[in-house]
Amino acid sequence: MTGGLRRKLDVGRRVVAHAGAALSAAFLTTTIVLAFLAPWLLPIDPIAQDLAATLERPSREYWFGTDELGRDILARVIYGARTSLLTAGGAVIIAAMIGIPIGLVGGFFGGWRDAVLMRMVDVLLALPSILFAMALIAVLGRSQAAALIAVGITGVPSFARITRAQVLSLRKRDFVTAVEALGGSSTYSMFRTVLPNSWSPILVQVVILSSVAILLEAALAFLGVGIPPPTPSWGEMLRTGKSFLYEAPTYAVLPGIALTLTILSLDTLGRTLASVLEDRREIGADTIAQRGSA
Amino acid sequence: MIGYIVRRLLQLLPVLLLASIGIWSMIYAVPGGPVATIVGENATPEQIRDVTERLGLDRPVLVQYWSWLTRAIAGDLGSSLHAREPVLYLIMQRVPATLQLGFAATLVGLLLGIPVAVASALAPGSWLDRVLSGWSALALGVPTFWLGILMILLFAVELRWLPSASAFVPFFESPWQAFRNTLMPALTLGTYVSGIFARFLRASLLSELRADYVRTARSKGLPERDVIGRHVMRNALLPFVTIVGLSMAAFIGGTVVTEAVFTYPGLGRLLIQAISSRDYPLIQGCILFILIIYVMINVLVDVLYAYIDPRIEYG
Numbered sequence: 001m002t003g004g005l006r007r008k009l010d011v012g013r014r015v016v017a018h019a020g021a022a023l024s025a026a027f028l029t030t031t032i033v034l035a036f037l038a039p040w041l042l043p044i045d046p047i048a049q050d051l052a053a054t055l056e057r058p059s060r061e062y063w064f065g066t067d068e069l070g071r072d073i074l075a076r077v078i079y080g081a082r083t084s085l086l087t088a089g090g091a092v093i094i095a096a097m098i099g100i101p102i103g104l105v106g107g108f109f110g111g112w113r114d115a116v117l118m119r120m121v122d123v124l125l126a127l128p129s130i131l132f133a134m135a136l137i138a139v140l141g142r143s144q145a146a147a148l149i150a151v152g153i154t155g156v157p158s159f160a161r162i163t164r165a166q167v168l169s170l171r172k173r174d175f176v177t178a179v180e181a182l183g184g185s186s187t188y189s190m191f192r193t194v195l196p197n198s199w200s201p202i203l204v205q206v207v208i209l210s211s212v213a214i215l216l217e218a219a220l221a222f223l224g225v226g227i228p229p230p231t232p233s234w235g236e237m238l239r240t241g242k243s244f245l246y247e248a249p250t251y252a253v254l255p256g257i258a259l260t261l262t263i264l265s266l267d268t269l270g271r272t273l274a275s276v277l278e279d280r281r282e283i284g285a286d287t288i289a290q291r292g293s294a
Numbered sequence: 295m296i297g298y299i300v301r302r303l304l305q306l307l308p309v310l311l312l313a314s315i316g317i318w319s320m321i322y323a324v325p326g327g328p329v330a331t332i333v334g335e336n337a338t339p340e341q342i343r344d345v346t347e348r349l350g351l352d353r354p355v356l357v358q359y360w361s362w363l364t365r366a367i368a369g370d371l372g373s374s375l376h377a378r379e380p381v382l383y384l385i386m387q388r389v390p391a392t393l394q395l396g397f398a399a400t401l402v403g404l405l406l407g408i409p410v411a412v413a414s415a416l417a418p419g420s421w422l423d424r425v426l427s428g429w430s431a432l433a434l435g436v437p438t439f440w441l442g443i444l445m446i447l448l449f450a451v452e453l454r455w456l457p458s459a460s461a462f463v464p465f466f467e468s469p470w471q472a473f474r475n476t477l478m479p480a481l482t483l484g485t486y487v488s489g490i491f492a493r494f495l496r497a498s499l500l501s502e503l504r505a506d507y508v509r510t511a512r513s514k515g516l517p518e519r520d521v522i523g524r525h526v527m528r529n530a531l532l533p534f535v536t537i538v539g540l541s542m543a544a545f546i547g548g549t550v551v552t553e554a555v556f557t558y559p560g561l562g563r564l565l566i567q568a569i570s571s572r573d574y575p576l577i578q579g580c581i582l583f584i585l586i587i588y589v590m591i592n593v594l595v596d597v598l599y600a601y602i603d604p605r606i607e608y609g
Contacts, residue, residue, distance in 0.1 A: 222439045225570075260437065260440060264431065267434070267435050268431070
């Protein structure tokens with residue numbers, strides 16, 4: 001157990017050793033802390049309206065100005081982070097809960113089960129994900145749950161495909177064959193043998209998909225079909241800010257910066273994590289090869 | 295080759311069939327059912343009966359699906375509930391605008407992406423490579439709708455060079471007006487795809503540069519320009535065709551967000567309008583249309599790739 005923990009800490013250390021990844025991790029940590037602890041940490045209110053001070057330029061009182069109802073833009077951006085992070089987190093969980101079992105079953109059993117499941121995944125890929133999400137929302141109606149489900153479902157194919165590929169490559173390995181030869185059931189084999197050895201590509205996928213989910217949620221809100229107001233959301237702020245480009249040019253700047261930095265940080269973390277884990281996997285294969293010859 | 299094309303098309307059938315069932319059943323999955331959505335809450339029984347009959351909802355489900363499918367295949371996607379015009383007609387009106395934007399954006403993407411990829415692949419690991427890779431990551435990470443807003447702020451609000459809302463002007467009617475109206479949306483979308491293009495072409499160039507024929511070409515004293523231009527580029531561009539094709543496929547429907555930023559009257563905006571006015575036949579029509587085009591371009595790209603690279607097995 002301690003060995004596993006040390007290995008995880010080691011991966012973490014090697015990711016943070018990259019300057020870009022360290023910066024990204026720091027930014028994301030700050031965002032998460034601010035987003036969830038803001039009510040206790042900061043004297044700001046994202047809902048309080050000041051109708052005497054609407055669409056104000058940045059000032060000492062309102063660092064990034066106010067919106068069309070006189071609400072503090074900075075406060076709304078900080079609370080908007082909560083919407084983005086929660087949607088992304090929820091969507092990734094939905095995608096993983098559906099996608100990973102599909103990939104496991106398809107890769108493990110092959111045959112008609114695999115064919116049926118993969119055709120279903122193909123259908124999800126037959127439309128660009130934003131259109132798929134919009135179609136789902138058109139059916140479900142506009143709500144927080146609809147946005148969450150729509151973003152989550154579009155993430156299913158990547159988890160399914162990655163897990164399936166992982167299963168197919170692991171199945172040929174001796175330790176899986178050994179479990180099967182010893183009479184381990186398919187369920188045991190899937191969940192106790194194959195899945196624990198697939199966590200690194202899945203983890204990379206979780207990070208990448210979080211970034212995609214945040215972008216998709218914001219895009220849906222920008223199009224006016226995402227999480228309905230008054231919940232502060234970066235995409236919704238960009239949507240309203242766009243209608244006041246001449247009156248308040250600074251309105252749309254801060255939500256965009258927050259959104260872009262979050263996406264870039266997650267992308268950077270994902271890429272670094274992938275390259276660090278890639279190295280590890282090669283080392284792992286080597287050690288197994290050595291053990292095999294010995 | 296023909297066998298390969300036929301096989302690829304046959305593979306599509308189950309996907310198209312499943313997708314068509316999904317799109318068709320959309321209207322039934324709507325809370326309250328299709329009739330209530332169309333006539334509203336205060337409808338008289340007569341109105342309800344009228345709409346039910348008009349949509350054929352009183353017939354068995356399979357019959358409904360079959361008649362919907364056969365009419366759709368024949369090009370009859372029904373009529374819009376609000377515009378009272380055939381859905382296909384409304385869609386076709388918007389296609390030229392989306393196509394023009396898609397081509398312009400691909401052009402921008404190629405013009406920005408190819409030089410970046412070549413410059414960084416020629417000196418991998420150098421400071422230039424790192425700067426350019428950072429640029430690609432930025433191009434991919436910045437949400438297109440925010441980039442579009444920044445462009446409007448700069449070119450329309452500050453400098454007043456370009457209109458903040460882009461109308462569709464056919465290029466062959468008035469090239470200058472078309473240029474002025476398409477420039478910002480094309481730059482916005484083009485920047486994003488240039489990131490994809492640059493990253494992909496760089497990787498493809500790097501793997502080609504390691505090939506034996508490059509060493510041979512260099513050792514026989516061929517000038518570096520010919521090594522790159524005549525040998526490496528040609529081979530590296532092969533897989534690149536796939537990526538360019540796929541991004542164009544995505545543009546058919548994927549310009550939704552950019553069209554919204556610039557209020558550009560393309561297919562994407564038609565779909566958004568349809569969704570916000572709950573015009574279900576129009577929503578179904580748009581999605582079915584985009585889906586078929588998207589899937590067909592995907593097959594076309596595969597076939598094209600198999601054609602230009604004979605090493606591909608027609609598997």
